[in-house]
Amino acid sequence: MAAMARSILDVRGVTLAFGGVKALNDVSFSVQEGSITSVIGPNGAGKTSVFNTISGFYKPASGDILFCDQSLAGIKPPRRAALGMARSFQNIALFRGMSVLDNIKLGRHCHLKTGPLSALFYTRAARREEEALRQEIEERIIDFLEIDHIRKAPVASLSYGLQKRVELARALAMKPKILLLDEPVAGMNREETEDMARFILEVRREWGVTILMVEHDMGMVMDLSDHVIVLNFGQVIADGKPADVQANPEVIKAYLGSGDVMALRARYKDAAIARARSAA
Numbered sequence: 001m002a003a004m005a006r007s008i009l010d011v012r013g014v015t016l017a018f019g020g021v022k023a024l025n026d027v028s029f030s031v032q033e034g035s036i037t038s039v040i041g042p043n044g045a046g047k048t049s050v051f052n053t054i055s056g057f058y059k060p061a062s063g064d065i066l067f068c069d070q071s072l073a074g075i076k077p078p079r080r081a082a083l084g085m086a087r088s089f090q091n092i093a094l095f096r097g098m099s100v101l102d103n104i105k106l107g108r109h110c111h112l113k114t115g116p117l118s119a120l121f122y123t124r125a126a127r128r129e130e131e132a133l134r135q136e137i138e139e140r141i142i143d144f145l146e147i148d149h150i151r152k153a154p155v156a157s158l159s160y161g162l163q164k165r166v167e168l169a170r171a172l173a174m175k176p177k178i179l180l181l182d183e184p185v186a187g188m189n190r191e192e193t194e195d196m197a198r199f200i201l202e203v204r205r206e207w208g209v210t211i212l213m214v215e216h217d218m219g220m221v222m223d224l225s226d227h228v229i230v231l232n233f234g235q236v237i238a239d240g241k242p243a244d245v246q247a248n249p250e251v252i253k254a255y256l257g258s259g260d261v262m263a264l265r266a267r268y269k270d271a272a273i274a275r276a277r278s279a280a
């Protein structure tokens with residue numbers, strides 16, 4: 001990571017309420033450009049709410065979010081996408097009957113210069129643009145994510161792990177500055193998890209995309225992240241380097257309270273063993 005990194009996303013004092021329940025309570029944190037930053041926390045901590053607020057699906061009761069030093073207040077989700085924010089969802093949001101390629105193509109629509117009117121007349125310029133777009137997508141993203149063999153397959157016919165990879169491909173097709181990944185390895189087996197971890201690292205390295213992810217898998221978070229933010233009951237309880245966060249007593253307590261710290265630890269250990277084996 002660059003030593004002179006600057007902040008690309010600033011969440012400042014965001015509070016979000018559903019009825020009487022405060023899903024987020026004065027949440028503040030920054031994401032450094034070029035970093036892999038993770039938001040973790042027990043179930044119901046407010047992780048998805050943070051994402052939905054950043055991408056503009058939820059409107060905070062107070063606070064502000066800055067993207068590249070610009071306030072996002074009043075800016076609708078499609079415009080945020082065009083500004084360079086792409087996301088994947090906790091539950092896959094693809095068009096299941098459509099092919100992999102068509103799903104990926106949808107990702108670039110926010111950047112097409114030809115407006116709806118000229119697209120209607122389908123000018124030569126529009127056709128050229130579409131052709132260039134198609135090639136870029138095919139050559140770069142499909143190649144990169146190793147999904148060449150399934151480009152014509154309907155999404156519904158794919159394994160869960162591959163569907164998640166297609167969702168990542170579609171997000172990449174938006175040419176984002178920042179990629180928001182909501183639980184990218186939830187429900188994946190170990191092999192799928194390790195593939196996804198590798199792709200996330202490569203997206204950052206090869207495409208220079210900043211990554212902000214919400215993830216439940218502690219092992220994955222500690223392995224990949226430069227920076228970790230811990231939420232509990234809608235509040236930031238820790239914010240720092242993975243090792244510091246992992247050793248933080250309040251974080252351990254939060255996970256113990258949720259009852260899943262042992263499972264997370266076991267998984268972390270298993271993954272470390274598997275990596276050691278494959279390296280041997």
Ligand SMILES: Nc1ncnc2c1ncn2[C@@H]1O[C@H](COP(=O)(O)OP(=O)(O)O)[C@@H](O)[C@H]1O
Nearest residue numbers: 018021023041042043044045046047048049050
């Ligand atoms: N659309 C919603 N309507 C009402 N309550 C919600 C909604 N979304 C989230 N919440 C509540 O906000 C809190 C945080 O939820 P969420 O952000 O989904 O947590 P996480 O992703 O960390 O599991 C929970 O108490 C949840 O019940």
Ligand SMILES: [Mg+2]
Nearest residue numbers: 047048049090
């Ligand atoms: Mg969630």
